[in-house]
Amino acid sequence: MDSTATDAEHIAILGAGASGLALGWLLSQAGKRVTLFEAAPHIGGLARTFDWHGIPCDIAPHRLHTGDMEVLDAVRSLVPLREHERRSRILMRGRQIRDPINPIELVLRFPPRTGFALVWGFLNRPKLPETSFEGLALNRYGRGLYDFFFAPYTKKMFGVSPAEISVTWGREKLRASGLLDTLKRQSKTFFHSFWYPAQGGYQAILDAMLARVRGEVLLNAPVTGLETADGRITAVRYRRDGTEQRFACDRVFSTIPATGLGRMLGEEIPLRFKRIQLVYLDIARPEVMPYQWVYFGDGDVVINRMAEFQHFHPDLPPRDHSVLCAEVTMDTDRPVADVLEALERYGLVSREEVRDTLVLTEDCGYPVYDKGFEAAREQAQALFGRFDNLHCVGRNAEFRHIETDEDIASAAACLRRIYGDASVVLRP
Ligand SMILES: Cc1cc2nc3c(=O)[nH]c(=O)nc-3n(C[C@H](O)[C@H](O)[C@H](O)COP(=O)(O)OP(=O)(O)OC[C@H]3O[C@@H](n4cnc5c(N)ncnc54)[C@H](O)[C@@H]3O)c2cc1C
Numbered sequence: 001m002d003s004t005a006t007d008a009e010h011i012a013i014l015g016a017g018a019s020g021l022a023l024g025w026l027l028s029q030a031g032k033r034v035t036l037f038e039a040a041p042h043i044g045g046l047a048r049t050f051d052w053h054g055i056p057c058d059i060a061p062h063r064l065h066t067g068d069m070e071v072l073d074a075v076r077s078l079v080p081l082r083e084h085e086r087r088s089r090i091l092m093r094g095r096q097i098r099d100p101i102n103p104i105e106l107v108l109r110f111p112p113r114t115g116f117a118l119v120w121g122f123l124n125r126p127k128l129p130e131t132s133f134e135g136l137a138l139n140r141y142g143r144g145l146y147d148f149f150f151a152p153y154t155k156k157m158f159g160v161s162p163a164e165i166s167v168t169w170g171r172e173k174l175r176a177s178g179l180l181d182t183l184k185r186q187s188k189t190f191f192h193s194f195w196y197p198a199q200g201g202y203q204a205i206l207d208a209m210l211a212r213v214r215g216e217v218l219l220n221a222p223v224t225g226l227e228t229a230d231g232r233i234t235a236v237r238y239r240r241d242g243t244e245q246r247f248a249c250d251r252v253f254s255t256i257p258a259t260g261l262g263r264m265l266g267e268e269i270p271l272r273f274k275r276i277q278l279v280y281l282d283i284a285r286p287e288v289m290p291y292q293w294v295y296f297g298d299g300d301v302v303i304n305r306m307a308e309f310q311h312f313h314p315d316l317p318p319r320d321h322s323v324l325c326a327e328v329t330m331d332t333d334r335p336v337a338d339v340l341e342a343l344e345r346y347g348l349v350s351r352e353e354v355r356d357t358l359v360l361t362e363d364c365g366y367p368v369y370d371k372g373f374e375a376a377r378e379q380a381q382a383l384f385g386r387f388d389n390l391h392c393v394g395r396n397a398e399f400r401h402i403e404t405d406e407d408i409a410s411a412a413a414c415l416r417r418i419y420g421d422a423s424v425v426l427r428p
Contacts, residue, residue, distance in 0.1 A: 011215075012037065012236045012247055014223050015255035017045020018206055018404040019394025022411040023253050024217070025078075025209040030415070030423045034215040035247060037238050039222035043210055045255075046365075046395075047404055049201025052358060053282045053323055055316065056201035059362065060278060060327040061293045061307035063194035064205070066405035072195070074408070074426035078208040080198040086191060087290060087311065091346055092149070092297035099295055101149060103141070118144035132371055134162040136170035152299025157329050158274060158368050169369040172401060196312050205404070226252070226264050232389050251389045253414070257364050257396040258380045267383050270376045271399055276304075276365030277328040279339045282356040283349055284321050301345070302338040304329040321355060329366075335359055367399045391418065 011027060013020045016038035024034045042048060049056050064081070066072050075081065088099040098105055103122065107115040121144030128135040137150040146162075154162040197204035210217065218240065227235040227246075236247045254261050262269035292311040296303045306326040310316060326339045336357050343349040367373075377399050384392055392398055393414050394407045402410070408426075415424045 009250040010248060011035065011251050011253070012249040013253045013255070014236070014261075015039075015045065015394070015397075016043040016210075016217055016219075017255060017394065017407075018047045019255035019397065019407040019411055020045075020253070021206050021209040021213070022408045023255070023393060023415070024213040024215070026411055026415055026424055026426070028212055028214040029425060030419060032214070034213065035249075036213070036215070036217045037221045037223050037236065037247075038217065038219050041220050043217065043219070044203045044206050046362060047202055047206055049203035052280060053321065053356065054319070055309050055323045056313060057280060057309055057323060057325060058202045058307075058312075059360070060276075060305060060325055061312070062202035062404070063196060063292075064202075064405060065191040065194040066403075068405055068409055070412075070426050071405045071408050075195070075205055075405075078212075079204050081195040082198040082314075083193050084196055084292070084312070085193050086292070088293050088295070089291050090295045090297050094346075096294075101145075101297075103145060106145070106148070114144075114148065118142070118148065120144060121146070130167050132163050133165040133167055133170040133369075136167050137162060140170075149297055153297055156299055156302075157304060157366070158370075159329075159331060160370070164371055166369040166371050166373055168374065169401075199315075201312075202404075223256070223264070228265070228387065231387055233387050249389075251391070251418075252387075253391050253393055254384075255392075255394040255397045258377075258384075258392065258399045261392065261397065262380055262383060265383055265387075267379070269380045269383070271373060271380065272368040272370055273364040273396065274329060274366040274368050275331075275361065275363050277332075277335045278360045278362070279326045279328060279335050280358040280360070281324045281326070281339070281349070281354055282321055283324060284353045284355050286318065286320060286322060288322055288324060288348055296342065296346075301342040302328045302330040302332050302335070303342050324349075364396050367396060367401055369401070373399070 011032060011034045013023050013034055013036045016036045020036055024036055027034050046059050047062055049058050089096045090099045090101060095109060097109060103118060107118055121142030125142045126138055128139055130136045137146050151162055154165060158165060221238050221240045223236055223238045225237040226233050233252045236249055238245055259269050259271055288308055293305055293307040295305050303326045306324055309323050328335050332338050340351055384390055391414050393411050395402050412424050412426055
């Protein structure tokens with residue numbers, strides 16, 4: 001337990017997304033008051049929801065799937081959840097295949113030449129040094145599956161070849177099933193069901209945290225700098241109503257991207273985030289596909305994944321239209337045109353059915369695990385670690401490709417390190 005921690009601490013939390021709100025909620029439960037600073041005019045960050053044409057829309061599909069029962073129980077007691085059976089597919093070369101990829105299905109469903117390349121590649125897997133994602137994917141799955149799926153999909157996701165992506169990415173995130181993996185019932189890749197708020201969008205979880213925060217949540221309040229003295233952060237500078245303001249503090253929790261925090265402390269951290277564009281389409285048809293989401297595996301299609309939101313809201317009254325969200329990870333300055341082209345190619349939607357479109361951009365969609373990013377992340381940790389009372393929590397602050405359940409777990413772990421185990425209870 002940190003001997004400097006007191007109940008009268010002035011606590012600043014930078015960012016009011018899932019991590020900032022989880023910290024605010026847990027600190028409030030521990031009897032503290034907090035001040036949250038949020039640059040946007042709304043809470044939620046990447047896990048926010050907005051209403052569009054009468055349907056709650058998330059940033060791409062957001063689902064709660066976790067093996068962390070403490071977090072699941074905590075979220076369940078914050079807000080009623082409904083369990084959904086997963087319905088998703090991968091679209092590739094004009095076919096729909098199971099998600100995650102199952103090599104046996106690929107062999108059976110694609111022309112013999114492709115099937116032969118997959119089997120031959122798998123049987124003749126190389127033994128390359130695993131210095132990049134390329135080496136790991138080739139060693140594990142062989143040349144056939146690498147060329148067929150991993151190379152084009154990774155390029156689409158990050159804009160660079162798998163040879164330039166760290167092996168850490170593969171170790172954490174490989175989206176393919178091996179023969180034995182298919183026996184696993186639940187994991188971050190292999191989950192057969194997921195949880196989602198029974199009412200409203202994914203943000204309902206964050207709204208429930210917000211309702212339990214003791215203190216202030218300042219919206220439209222971008223943090224612009226930090227004041228430091230003797231290895232501590234002494235004040236947060238922020239902009240509000242057109243003026244620069246200052247909040248003297250005893251402790252700071254940062255959930256903003258590590259690069260932004262680094263700049264405030266005078267260092268450029270060479271980490272990279274993937275910018276994503278989200279193309280929302282209002283379609284004049286009650287249902288476009290029977291799936292909650294589909295991945296697009298082809299390297300020449302700009303869409304990475306597309307969700308149909310009505311499948312998350314079985315209680316919505318019947319309607320004559322449906323809202324889709326296509327997540328575009330490839331760089332393009334004509335996202336709507338490119339998305340429509342892809343959807344027509346797959347026979348999913350025709351242009352005449354599109355009633356309205358909306359494009360949102362998230363500059364920090366995914367932390368990119370470029371080769372060598374580990375050293376840059378250590379540089380960030382060393383910089384932030386120089387300040388006793390500064391703590392980084394969450395996906396972009398820690399530069400880890402994690403999800404909301406892990407953001408919540410990370411908030412709890414951080415508070416336990418500071419205040420001791422007994423003071424953090426993951427139960428409202
Ligand atoms: C496309 C996509 C799909 C996803 N799907 C899932 C899923 O299915 N399930 C799941 O659990 N998770 C999913 N995630 C991950 C999940 O969204 C994140 O883990 C989570 O939202 C991260 O929360 P955070 O609070 O750490 O960061 P953020 O949500 O990024 O919040 C940080 C906040 O800080 C604010 N901020 C930034 N700079 C400043 C500043 N200078 N001053 C003040 N405020 C600032 C931002 O406006 C933002 O609100 C997905 C993410 C993406 C991008």
